[in-house]
Amino acid sequence: MSGGPLEGVRVVDLTTVVVGPITTRTLADQGAEVIKVEAPGGDILRYLAAGSRSPAMSGKFINFNRNKRSIVLDIKQPAGIAALKALIATADVFVSNVRPAALTRAGLDYASLAPGNPRLIHCGIVAFGTDGRYANRPAYDPIIQSLSGVAGTFDRAIGEPRFVPMVMTDHITGLVSAQSIGFALYRREKTGHGESIEVPMFETMASFVTSEHLGAATFDPPEGPTGDARLLSPDYRPLPTLDGYITVRPNDNRQAFAFFEAIGRPELKSDPRYATPSSRTQHAADYFSVQVEALAQKNTAEWLEIFAKADVPAGPYNTLDDLLDDPHLNDVGFWNFDEHPTEGRIRRTRTPVTFRGGMREEVLPAPRLGAQTAEILAEAGYTADEIATMLQSGAAA
Amino acid sequence: MSGGPLEGVRVVDLTTVVVGPITTRTLADQGAEVIKVEAPGGDILRYLAAGSRSPAMSGKFINFNRNKRSIVLDIKQPAGIAALKALIATADVFVSNVRPAALTRAGLDYASLAPGNPRLIHCGIVAFGTDGRYANRPAYDPIIQSLSGVAGTFDRAIGEPRFVPMVMTDHITGLVSAQSIGFALYRREKTGHGESIEVPMFETMASFVTSEHLGAATFDPPEGPTGDARLLSPDYRPLPTLDGYITVRPNDNRQAFAFFEAIGRPELKSDPRYATPSSRTQHAADYFSVQVEALAQKNTAEWLEIFAKADVPAGPYNTLDDLLDDPHLNDVGFWNFDEHPTEGRIRRTRTPVTFRGGMREEVLPAPRLGAQTAEILAEAGYTADEIATMLQSGAAA
Structure with missing residues (x-):
């Protein structure tokens, strides 16, 4: 049983x-x-x-x-x-x-x-x-x-x-x-x-793949090219900080505006390119550029603290080796160690x-x-x- | 119902x-x-x-x-x-x-x-x-x-x-x-x-991720580094042919030896680096180099015909747009067209x-x-x- x-x-x-x-x-x-x-x-x-x-x-x-x-x-x-x-x-x-x-x-x-x-x-x-x-x-x-x-x-x-x-x-x-x-x-x-x-x-x-990337070709005839441009941006990646990488994802308006405040660019809150989720999608490349420029100015730990206070979704970057010691994974008992009968401790x-x-x-x-x-x-x-x-x-x- | x-x-x-x-x-x-x-x-x-x-x-x-x-x-x-x-x-x-x-x-x-x-x-x-x-x-x-x-x-x-x-x-x-x-x-x-x-x-x-990439760190203490080196090779990608890309994956011995025959390198069948799946895994970088060099010599269509005859797993490369016209997907009725009540034909x-x-x-x-x-x-x-x-x-x- x-x-x-x-x-x-x-x-x-x-x-x-x-x-x-x-x-x-x-x-x-x-x-x-x-x-x-x-x-x-x-x-x-x-x-x-x-x-x-x-x-x-x-x-x-x-x-x-x-x-x-x-x-x-x-x-x-x-x-x-x-x-x-x-x-x-x-x-x-x-x-x-x-x-x-x-x-x-x-x-x-x-x-x-x-x-x-x-x-x-x-x-x-x-x-x-x-x-x-x-x-x-x-x-x-x-x-x-x-x-x-x-x-x-x-x-x-x-x-x-x-x-x-x-x-x-x-x-x-x-x-x-x-x-x-x-x-x-x-x-x-x-x-x-x-x-x-x-x-x-x-x-x-x-x-x-196509559930995500049919994009404007969901419509027949297509309303535009295939692909979700946000995800296909070259800057869709963990972005460099002063001492490593960070991933930030301010998606809705509250998050986006809190992000602009947090990076000291409150004037962007009234920029029409960033006013709504659709306008940020349309200007994804610019939105990424703002992020690239800002994030390079501080350490990862500083940014994580700032974004946590502002409730802006953000997280660190883990290498494969970092996973073996990730504190949250340790909290939830993610890693177990067994004695394999022939292969030893695994x-x-x-x-x-x-x-x-x-x-x-x-x-x-x-x-x-x-x-x-x-x-x-x-x-x-x-x-x-x-x-x-x-x-x-x-x-x- | x-x-x-x-x-x-x-x-x-x-x-x-x-x-x-x-x-x-x-x-x-x-x-x-x-x-x-x-x-x-x-x-x-x-x-x-x-x-x-x-x-x-x-x-x-x-x-x-x-x-x-x-x-x-x-x-x-x-x-x-x-x-x-x-x-x-x-x-x-x-x-x-x-x-x-x-x-x-x-x-x-x-x-x-x-x-x-x-x-x-x-x-x-x-x-x-x-x-x-x-x-x-x-x-x-x-x-x-x-x-x-x-x-x-x-x-x-x-x-x-x-x-x-x-x-x-x-x-x-x-x-x-x-x-x-x-x-x-x-x-x-x-x-x-x-x-x-x-x-x-x-x-x-x-x-x-770790089911695939714990690698030698599955063992405690680790028997080597994390990661599956084959998948982490820079040449783990569709490889260029004369006119595009192709993906070939000769995995077991029969496939690997048929592949060496197909590319005109039968002598590699007796090369100890390629004699078994484990030795090919160990020499993944060399094995990829052999593939890179050979595949660049012919068109994609020529290679696909050769590998099909030799029963070597191989396939073409599809862009996102190619998927909309893929012949197999068309055969299986993958694409349907509906009249959406407000959005028109999708x-x-x-x-x-x-x-x-x-x-x-x-x-x-x-x-x-x-x-x-x-x-x-x-x-x-x-x-x-x-x-x-x-x-x-x-x-x-």
Whole structure:
């Protein structure tokens, strides 16, 4: 019994890298039981990062795979695929990020699985929706960043397309997949029926980007260019102070006027360029210039004190390393330290969302490759002899 | 009857700008009924973008507020707050992004509302968790980007902190809020009880960033520096070809070796730097250099054909404008055109996720400020006279 909102939900997870693992980590963190099914070599994320203490246990893998158990099955062998299907027959949710054509060949598509488990929620995370011409093309995160306009926002802001230095489209699509599974679980309680969900990365991210940047092209014919000019300004960044950086965001009139007072430019309160949110949007470049010039005159700490008194939204800038010691994160118990059974002491983030109705209590360490193979097969009704045979043939490992 | 997975779920939405509106748009797109409660001036997002056809109806507002109805209430007046509480008493979900201290002062915190509606799911989206020292500080998206390490990833990649040119932390936190509400709705079906959820932007984004970039600091003491060096490489970007850009991502051994063949460098297959995923990770800078040099030699279209044949993951680069004509997006019906009752013909994105168990069918246009005030009050049991009195006093508008 986990105590989280998804307590009792059993998930079979045939995913790798980030998009699927963050989907199922989210479900696991909120109380679901997740069985991570790995091919004999294991999830490639086990290897795709520096600084591990032992092989196949990268920090990144550990972060994305806590609260799961691992079983290794070779689904190219009949006994391996049969075991996977036996697991799915007992599951509430099956998640994969396998290309649809391959999934169907293996008999793991919804139509093949639903007869044996009509309450199954089948979530297929795909790079591209199956109804379009890119369906079944392989893709990783940067390809989706390149196609979906994420890189395009940098082209407009700084003159060259760049990626966000995170596996951002995987990560967001994974959060949307977990969201969609939650909605389907809710509906299943109402109807008694499972269903299949398709979550395409490209469409998900194109929706993300264009919700923000259709801009005047929301209208047909367009009333002006695509893009939200404020966000695409070259000065949309933490701005330099005398000793570092600061971010200030005076948005509504009260905040904007308090900001002008705070920087000693009260005359700007009557400047028509800054009179309303729309006029400040229209004159975003000028508004940023005022900020750039003013903020360079004092230290970050001085400014933060001034803006706090004036109730102007402002905050410091944290490097990646600063996060490890951020005082607010420390207050809320964001960082936890666990003793991993094989990897030693590790740093773990808290689940950020608080459910007052109860949270997952026990923390499972990220599994070593196939750590629970025998245990999971036994739970599925395999005898010790059958398990031994599978281990010997390599159908399980 | 909407037909979506959240059909029948009634949401009262006291949110503004992006983080709350994307939460409730997500719920609405999936079938929930959403009542957007606005202060007399309206959601500031109505004004924060260029290119509108009429005041208070920016493209960005329209994109984030489809499928909702709008009621204007002045909750500083007793009749206004009473009407809001009457609506919440009939709701499944109440979402706000008001600072917690102000929410409690207005009697809109969970403890005040739950006695009148024990099945209520109360979702408070906050900038900072209430248990930490930044609680109740005001913040907008860039402040969270600045604090949470998003800007810090650019510092490491290109030498200066920058923001992602999107309201990214609002947008992601909103998706997580909708996800959390789905999980709570599922649990409510099991237990019969509502609950309160707190979704803090800073913690949510710190978790997002550090899941990817704790790196060798996942271990305590750290086995090396924070950060995933591959993603932080200056060459982690769409790479120039003879006539544009391309993104290629040969990740596993088969893909990497096929890539070396495709660029005419088969000798690299036996180079120990590129022999395994971990060695390629370790020599990421060299691996990127090989890509930079090779890709500059041919046109994008030639490369795409070559990589498609070799089954090497690759894709073109789309500008924001290219997205409006992307052939795959056209295939999947991503772009729809609606006749908005007051704004004319507008472009609308399809909900990217497909639920085979049924999707929301009707599309409601993004509402003009207070467009459904009288209708919603009438549904809540207010008489025509009572409504007229409220409109006259300004408690409603």
